[in-house]
Amino acid sequence: MIPSNLTYKRASSIDDALALLKEYGDDARLLAGGHSLIPALKLRLNEYDYLIDISKIPELKSISEEQGHIVIGAGVTHGEIVNSSLLKDKLSFFPEAADLIGDVQVRNMGTIGGSVVHADPAADWPALLLAAEAVITIKGESGSRDVSAEDFFLGLFQTAVEDGEMLTSIKIPISANTKSKYQKFMQPASRFAIVGCAALLTIENGTCSKARIAYAGVSAKPFRDKKVEAALEGKAFNADQIASAASLAAEGVSIMSDHFASEAYRLQMTKVFTKRTLEAIL
Amino acid sequence: MKVSVNVNGRQVDRDIEDRTLLVHFLREDLNLTGTHVGCDTSGCGACTVLLNGNAVKSCTLLAAQVDGEKITTIEGLSNGELHPLQEGFKEEHGLQCGFCTPGMIMTSADLLSRNKQPNEQEIREALEGNFCRCTGYHNIVRAVKYAAEKMT
Structure with missing residues (x-):
């Protein structure tokens, strides 16, 4: 094929890439x-007259810590995240999840960045970005704008990135006393998520003061489950509390169904993987 | 478009169609047919080569993307004598039909460059993206172990 x-x-800088995007518009x-x-081009699912390669742009390639935030360039590979000692230290569920891709x-x-803008419903990163309350920086002709992960993912393969814009970096706030985990029930050949559960908790003196729980693979759009979060916050973090919070997972959500997993099975696996993810933090 | 790629230590300049996949560039423009086209959908790993030392699937890269970069294929793994990995696959019967072997060896070369003494679990995890349809996985793992020991 x-x-x-x-x-x-080949774009040499972000500005160069934006200029090429402007020049070629929808054809690029x-x-x-x-x-x-x-793979999509080989299957002729997509056709473009121009491809603008942004993978060699140095500005997109760094992982750094800046004023209480971790900033990951859009061009950082999953493999670089697996091996990043900064991320292992400060945001351990990022390298863990990257290793499962x-x-x-x-x-x-x-x-x-490529995975995030593609917004495949079975991709892992969207769940992590939601749980980590990431802010996504998008650059266009008129400058940069920041969009919260919550406002970024709009639906199946749809994001807040507009024509002529590109995602440049992902900014994640770092706070003390947090523990994070990502676990997924994966399609065994492709390793895409059938259910992926990302959890970032703040635990102080045995009490969960803040919980952020988000899912990939479950619904057409990645989402945070605020009912599960509420069931954990302000309470002792223990096995009983985990079991009762996990039983609430993905209720009232429109759940995907495909030849890997029916709607009922996916819902059940969402609860199971919520429990496992939280128990791994405990 | 013109591309200039260092393939197996040799600088190669060619004029190619922009849409040429790296695997076809290697096989058809350079006659390096040791790199195989297997599934052609980024799954099986038969087309694995090293890009600046990192294992990649050459069916899922454009040759244009590696313009100015360094590629190593199975043909460039060693000069004349068998590389310890090639020797390991021979000694430990790591191949049956042999179709997956070049990809298995190139991914293993990436592993051994990062982890000199991988355990069995690490070898199996590293080879997750390489399929052997003869299902000869046990001996493939032994072959990688053989090479790791030989290289220390």
Whole structure:
């Protein structure tokens, strides 16, 4: 399988990429790791006259700590996240989740920014970004804007990124006394999430003062479950409390159904993986 | 478009269609047919090569993306003599039909560059993206172990 005819352009900077996007408009698509885009081009699900390669832009490649935040460039690969000692130390569920994406070869190419803008309902990162209350920086011709993860994911393959814009970085607040975990029930061949549960909790003296629980793979749109969060907050963090909070997971949510998992099975697995994720923190 | 790629230590300049996949560039433009096209959908790993030392699936990259970069294929793993991984696959019967072998070896080369003495679990996890349809996984793991021991 070979993509349809296209012209390859390599952007040297963010501004260069934005200028190329403006020049070619709808006929162009940004190419980062290409591990969602190139398979789609080969299957002729998508056709673009121009690909603008942003994977060599140095500004998109760094992971840093700035004033109480971790900032991850859009072009950082899943493999770089797996191996980041800063993230292992400050945001441990990011490297854990990255290690569950695809396989070594996929992780060496695929980028966090590419996965986030693609917004595949079975992708892992959206759940982590929601649980971590990440802020996503989008740059366009008229400058940068920040969008919360909550407002970023609009639905199946839909995000707040508009035509002519690109995602440049992801900013995550870091606070004390937090524990995080990501666990997923995965499709065994593709390792995409059938259910992915991301949890970030603040635990002080055995009490959960803040809970952020979010899901991938369950619904067409990644979501935070505020009923599960409320069932944990302000209470002792123990096995009984975990069991009762997990039983509330994904109630009232529109749940996907496909040949891997029916709606009822997915709902049940959502509760099971909520319990497992929280127990792993306990 | 013109691309200039260092393949197995040799600088190669070619004029190619922009849409050319790396695996076809290697096999058809450079006649390096050791890299195989298996599933052609980023699943099986038969097309694995090293890009600047990192294992990647060459069916899911454009040759244009590696313009100016360094590629190592199975043909460039060693000069003349068998690489310890190749020797390990021979000694431990790590191949049956042999179709997956170049990809298995290149992914293992990436693993051994990062982890000199991987345990069995680490080898199995590293090879998650490589399928052997003869299902000869046990001997493949032994072959990688053999190479790791030989290389220390």
